[in-house]
Amino acid sequence: xxxxxxxxxxxxxxxxxxxxxxxxxxxxxxxxxxxxxxxxxxxxxxxxxxxxxxxxxxxxxxxxxxxxxxxxxxxxxxxxxxxxxxxxxxxxxxxxxxxxxxxxxxxxxxxxxxxxxxxxxxxxxxxxxxxxxxxxxxxxxxxxxxxxxxxxxxxxxxxxxxxxxxxxxxxxxxxxxxxxxxxxxxxxxxxxxxxxxxxxxxxxxxxxxxxxxxxxxxxx
Numbered sequence: 001x002x003x004x005x006x007x008x009x010x011x012x013x014x015x016x017x018x019x020x021x022x023x024x025x026x027x028x029x030x031x032x033x034x035x036x037x038x039x040x041x042x043x044x045x046x047x048x049x050x051x052x053x054x055x056x057x058x059x060x061x062x063x064x065x066x067x068x069x070x071x072x073x074x075x076x077x078x079x080x081x082x083x084x085x086x087x088x089x090x091x092x093x094x095x096x097x098x099x100x101x102x103x104x105x106x107x108x109x110x111x112x113x114x115x116x117x118x119x120x121x122x123x124x125x126x127x128x129x130x131x132x133x134x135x136x137x138x139x140x141x142x143x144x145x146x147x148x149x150x151x152x153x154x155x156x157x158x159x160x161x162x163x164x165x166x167x168x169x170x171x172x173x174x175x176x177x178x179x180x181x182x183x184x185x186x187x188x189x190x191x192x193x194x195x196x197x198x199x200x201x202x203x204x205x206x207x208x209x210x211x212x213x214x215x216x217x218x219x220x
Contacts, residue, residue: 012047015051016052017054021114049095059117061096063098106136120139120142128152131155132160156183156186158179171197172204172210173200
């Protein structure tokens with residue numbers, strides 16, 4: 001949502017460039033991806049902001065709803081060569097209405113997304129973030145950075161790639177049923193007013209994604 005000159009909230013759509021996770025020679029079909037927001041905007045009579053001069057993937061955006069963005073710097077840096085850190089921050093703050101950006105650094109070499117933030121940390125509310133407890137320096141350093149910026153940090157013993165909807169949360173499960181039950185209990189404490197659904201996302205995760213990656217929630 002953005003505010004117009006009369007302080008009314010208006011829902012707008014943004015169109016960012018996608019280049020097959022930085023591999024423009026890959027066999028992932030994406031040539032028409034940037035036409036989707038244009039056509040949806042026309043269908044829904046919604047204004048579309050053209051930001052296709054910059055590569056940004058939904059999986060690397062996580063905001064708290066009050067001006068704070070967390071994202072993986074390695075991903076943004078590799079997708080947009082030639083940009084300095086200050087360039088990225090100025091660009092994203094101006095176009096997303098941000099006041100602060102907290103960066104995660106590093107990624108697993110077999111991760112084609114180059115460390116999307118939705119597999120590292122997710123906001124539970126404006127002041128609390130759940131960070132994957134994988135036990136590596138990527139998550140540990142990110143947790144320290146969030147703490148230093150005044151956020152409350154909870155270490156989550158699973159993949160935080162979940163979708164928060166209207167009264168429900170859909171989260172990634174794994175092959176261990178006992179662990180899944182434990183994760184569900186944890187999520188019930190994070191989102192006490194929501195129904196929690198654990199789904200088998202093995203085929204998705206094996207291809208570098210998660211439930212959050214496959215969806216694009218619309219504010220309501």
